Structure formats: C-alpha cells, structure tokens
Amino acid sequence: xxxxxxxxxxxxxxxxxxxxxxxxxxxxxxxxxxxxxxxxxxxxxxxxxxxxxxxxxxxxxxxxxxxxxxxxxxxxxxxxxxxxxxxxxxxxxxxxxxxxxxxxxxxxxxxxxxxxxxxxxxxxxxxxxxxxxxxxxxxxxxxxxxxxxxxxxxxxxxxxxxxxxxxxxxxxxxxxxxxxxxxxxxxxxxxxxxxxxxxxxxxxxxxxxxxxxxxxxxxxxxxxxxxxxxxxxxxxxxxxxxxxxxxxxxxxxxxxxxxxxxxxxxxxxxxxxxxxxxxxxxxxxxxxxxxxxxxxxxxxxxxxxxxxxxxxxxxxxxxxxxxxxxxxxxxxxxxxxxxxxxxxxxxxxxxxxxxxxxxxxxxxxxxxxxxxxxxxxxxxxxxxxxxxxxxxxxxxxxxxxxxxxxxxxxxxxxxxxxxx
Numbered sequence: 205x206x207x208x209x210x211x212x213x214x215x216x217x218x219x220x221x222x223x224x225x226x227x228x229x230x231x232x233x234x235x236x237x238x239x240x241x242x243x244x245x246x247x248x249x250x251x252x253x254x255x256x257x258x259x260x261x262x263x264x265x266x267x268x269x270x271x272x273x274x275x276x277x278x279x280x281x282x283x284x285x286x287x288x289x290x291x292x293x294x295x296x297x298x299x300x301x302x303x304x305x306x307x308x309x310x311x312x313x314x315x316x317x318x319x320x321x322x323x324x325x326x327x328x329x330x331x332x333x334x335x336x337x338x339x340x341x342x343x344x345x346x347x348x349x350x351x352x353x354x355x356x357x358x359x360x361x362x363x364x365x366x367x368x369x370x371x372x373x374x375x376x377x378x379x380x381x382x383x384x385x386x387x388x389x390x391x392x393x394x395x396x397x398x399x400x401x402x403x404x405x406x407x408x409x410x411x412x413x414x415x416x417x418x419x420x421x422x423x424x425x426x427x428x429x430x431x432x433x434x435x436x437x438x439x440x441x442x443x444x445x446x447x448x449x450x451x452x453x454x455x456x457x458x459x460x461x462x463x464x465x466x467x468x469x470x471x472x473x474x475x476x477x478x479x480x481x482x483x484x485x486x487x488x489x490x491x492x493x494x495x496x497x498x499x500x501x502x503x504x505x506x507x508x509x510x511x512x513x514x515x516x517x518x519x520x521x522x523x524x525x526x527x528x529x530x531x532x533x534x535x536x537x538x539x540x541x542x543x544x545x546x547x548x549x550x551x552x553x554x555x556x557x558x559x560x561x562x563x564x565x566x567x568x569x570x571x572x573x574x575x576x577x578x579x580x581x582x583x584x585x586x587x588x589x590x591x592x593x594x595x596x597x598x599x600x601x602x603x604x605x606x607x608x609x610x611x612x613x614x615x616x617x618x619x620x621x622x623x624x
Contacts, residue, residue, distance in 0.1 A: 227297040227341060229281035231320040232334055234398050236278050236372045237453040237494045238320070240313035241271040244291050252469030256316050258493050260475035262449045262565050264465060268473045272450035273313055274299065274502075274518060275494075277376045279396075281337040282320060290317045298338040299505060299518035302525055321396070333394035333403045335377040338509065340516030345509070349380045350416040351391050352510050354432060356455050357412045359395070373496065374436070374454040375506045380415070381405045391415075420512050422624045426539045429511040429623065433503065434552050437560045437575040444572035446478055447562050448497030452506055455496035460572045463565060476565040500548045503562040503573060504541060507550075513624065520548050527621035530595065536588055539623040544601070544614050549581070554588050569606040583610055595620045 245253050253259060253271050263270050274296070276282065282294035293312045301309040323331060336347040353376045361368040378393035386392055390407035397404050420428075436445055436454060443457035458478060466477045478495065498506065501519050508515035517523045523543055530536060542549045542559070549561040557578045565571040579586045583602035585594060594601055598617045605611040 227283055227295060227339065229283050229297075229323065229337055231284050231292075231294070231322050232281045232396075233276045233278055233319060234321045234396055235319045235494075236370060236376070237455060237496050238276045238315055239272050239494055240274040240276055240294075240296070240315050240450075242273050242314070243271060244288055244314050245271060246291055246316075247289065252471065252473060256494070258477070259495055260466070260468065260477045261447060261451075261463065261495060261497060261571065262476040264474035264476065268475070270449055272448075273301070274450050275452045275496075276315065276319070277373050277453060279334055279377055281323075281334070282315075284320075285312055287317070291315065292317050292320070294320075297341060298509070298516065300340045300516045300522055300525070301518040302522040321398070325401075330403055333379050333381075333396075335379050338516075340514075343514050345514040346416040346418040346420070346512035348416070348418065349382060351378045351380050351393050351408060351413050352376070352416055353408070353413050354435070354510060355412050356457075357408055359406055371455050374432075375452070375509055377416070378408070414510070417512060425511045425513050426537070426624055429507050429513060430538045430552060432507040432510055433550055433560045434575060436503075436507075437552070437573050444574065445562075446497040447499060447564055447571040447573070448495055449499050449564070450502075451495070451497040451499055452502035453494075453496040454498055454506065454573075458572070461569070463571050465567075476571060478571075498562050498573065499564075500562045503560075504548055504550060508623075515623070520544075520546055523548065523621060524619075527623065530592075530620040530622055532596065534622060536592060536620065537623070541621050541623060542591070542595075543619045543621060545616070551588070557587050566606055566611075580604065580608075591618075592620070594618060 239256055239259055245256055252269060259272050282296055284292045284294050286293035291314050293314050295312045335350045338344050353372060353374050355374050356371050358369050358371040361370060381392040381394050384392040384405045387407045389410050391413060392405050392407050394403045395406045439457050444460050445454050446458045463476055463478050465474050468475055501517060505515060505517060515526055517526050520543055536554060538551055538554055540551050549559045552558045552560040552575055558575055559578060559581060560575045562573045563570045578591060581604060583604055585591050595618055601614040601618050602610045603612040
C-alpha cells in the first residue's frame with residue numbers, strides 16, 4: 205500500500221517500534237473478505253465513498269482519496285476499540301503499518317460491524333475452533349492444528365430451496381478438526397455458520413491447503429514462499445488475480461484486460477474498477493460485493509504468512525523494519541525482494557532473471573499479479589547482476605510501461621532485502 209491516513213500515533217523515539225498496549229482480540233471475521241478503511245464510510249456525506257460496497261481497485265490520480273487500507277479474511281481476529289452505529293474501529297495484530305517517517309499506525313481501522321462476531325458470545329469450547337491469531341508483536345508466524353488455504357476454495361451451501369457458494373481466499377486459516385471423521389484426501393475443519401451461530405465441520409481437499417508447521421526450517425519456508433507466488437502469478441486459461449490497493453485477498457481470477465475507469469463522488473474523480481457479474485457475485489459471496497484482489501505489499505505478506513515466515517509488513521515503508529538489506533557479502537536468492545517508493549517486487553528466479561509483482565493499473569494494461577523478466581520492468585537491466593550493480597551504485601533506475609517506454613525515473617534507485 206502506498207498511503208497511510210493522517211491520523212497517526214507517533215510512539216517511536218529511536219530504534220525499535222513497539223505497540224502502545226497489548227492486543228486483546230474480542231471479535232473475529234465471519235465473511236470471506238472484509239475491507240478495512242481509514243475513516244467511517246456509512247452516513248458520511250462529506251466523502252466520495254459512503255458505502256463499503258464495491259470500493260474501487262485503485263485511484264487514477266495519486267492525489268485522489270482512497271479509503272481502503274487493508275482487508276480481513278475469515279477467522280482473523282480483531283480488537284474492537286470503538287463502535288459507531290453500524291461500524292466499528294478495530295486493531296489488528298497480524299500486520300504492521302509504519303509510515304516513511306517511522307510512525308507506527310496505532311489508531312486502528314474502520315469496518316462494517318456486520319462482518320465480525322463477538323468472541324464473548326461463544327463458549328470456551330467454540331473459541332478453540334478459531335485458529336490462534338498470528339502476531340507481529342509476539343512473533344507468532346504459525347500455529348499447531350491449523351489448516352491454511354494456498355488457493356481459493358469454494359464451499360457449497362445447499363438447502364431444500366437454494367444453493368449458495370462461499371469462496372474463501374488463499375491465506376484463510378481454519379482449525380483442524382482432528383477428532384472428526386475424515387474423508388480421503390481431505391482435511392476436516394471447523395467453519396462458523398453465521399445464520400445458525402454455530403460451528404460446523406467441512407472438508408477441504410489436500411490440493412487446496414496445507415498444514416501450518418511451526419517447525420519448518422528457513423530453506424523449506426523460502427521454497428514454499430517461491431512456489432506460492434509463482435503459482436499465483438501463473439494462472440491457467442490466461443486468467444490472473446487482480447490488483448487492489450490495500451487488498452490482501454486472492455479469490456477471483458479475472459481477465460487481465462477486463463477493467464475500466466469510472467468516476468465517483470461529487471468531484472467526479474477517476475478510479476480503476478473491475479466490473480462485477482451477477483452470477484459471480486452470488487458465487488463468491490464475499491459480503492457487500494467486496495472487491496477482492498491484492499496489492500504489492502500484501503502479496504509478499506500473504507505468501508510469507510502461509511509459508512510461516514515472520515514477515516508482517518503491511519506497506520512498503522514497513523519492510524525495512526523487518527528485513528535485512530542485501531550486503532556485498534550476501535548472495536541474492538529466489539524470494540529476496542526489491543523495493544522502491546510505493547512498490548515491492550519479488551525475485552522469483554535468479555537463474556532466469558524473473559520477478560513476480562502485483563502491479564497497479566495503467567490505462568492500457570496490468571492491474572494483475574504477474575511473473576515477467578527484469579527487462580520488461582526496468583530499462584537496461586537484463587540480469588540479476590545488472591540489478592545488484594544498480595542497487596549498490598545507488599544510481600537512478602528507469603521503470604518501463606507495458607509498451608516499453610520509460611514511465612518513471614527512480615532517482616533514489618532501488619533497495620534489495622533478504623527474505624530470510
């Protein structure tokens with residue numbers, strides 16, 4: 205994500221960054237994907253956006269307001285710190301957001317109250333059916349008896365009168381129902397039934413998920429991280445996961461060229477949007493027609509989360525607080541990341557000079573998660589050796605557009621960080 209709201213709390217003097225108080229979750233997300241925004245949207249006539257429904261993917265002008273700061277997935281826990289009508293302000297503890305001025309975002313996010321359920325309304329037995337929350341403050345990157353999706357998974361809810369599909373994002377975590385009867389090649393998991401207010405056991409195919417493993421070593425973590433981002437970047441049938449600023453969900457695969465510019469609000473400001481189709485809205489059922497997709501920072505953090513890597517950066521300016529810069533004594537490896545102001549890319553193949561990124565929109569193309577050669581992203585950078593030389597020289601770097609023309613000049617150069 206590129207921007208943070210103006211309401212920030214500076215709790216940093218020098219050195220380390222810490223939370224001002226302990227995170228005490230009191231609710232959990234009960235929809236596949238819920239938007240986290242910077243200010244209350246409902247009943248607010250002074251802003252462009254007055255609803256959580258169909259927030260756009262990205263602004264056309266960087267001066268334009270964009271309320272989405274992040275997204276919550278099913279089962280992720282929050283701490284409610286304020287209620288205002290049908291909205292709540294919450295704290296999260298699975299990602300950290302720090303401004304370029306080293307200011308930690310601690311005031312929280314606003315979200316639709318109907319997308320969460322209070323933990324106090326569950327029995328102690330049922331509370332154990334929700335996965336233990338991940339935590340950057342406590343360095344918890346994986347837990348026991350937890351199943352995590354590596355790709356979207358659709359649950360068919362069928363009654364006598366209707367059929368309904370609910371699709372959960374890659375990265376969604378479930379508690380493994382280890383004492384329940386199993387089905388071949390499936391994991392039994394607990395899923396909260398919102399209408400009945402109780403947990404049910406459903407079965408997820410092994411091919412769509414993995415067991416979290418707190419004992420996985422760094423080599424295995426890096427290998428899994430790379431496998432995930434390449435899997436997400438190379439989808440079948442010419443489809444792709446779409447780019448959404450502040451997005452952290454991988455649900456719907458889209459046609460790369462299927463986006464448009466629309467005006468919103470009294471100022472008729474331009475935004476990039478992806479059209480919804482009624483049958484897909486019913487199929488994915490992510491609540492309020494939430495725009496699913498992912499941005500560059502959350503692509504890294506989502507893959508790291510599944511791989512069990514203790515990486516919690518929610519935006520590009522936070523990365524330097526979690527990762528070590530590449531030194532001349534280091535060897536660049538698959539999974540290391542390249543950062544410049546407002547963007548991050550992942551080195552997916554050193555030998556083939558390939559990168560993976562969630563790239564924003566241009567009027568002619570992109571807005572997807574993709575794997576491309578270095579030479580399609582940078583002018584006169586063809587190999588990892590060229591990239592490393594640019595990094596250590598601190599010379600300016602030229603970014604290319606889809607058409608191969610110079611789109612932007614990075615006068616401050618680029619930064620390379622070790623994933624582990």
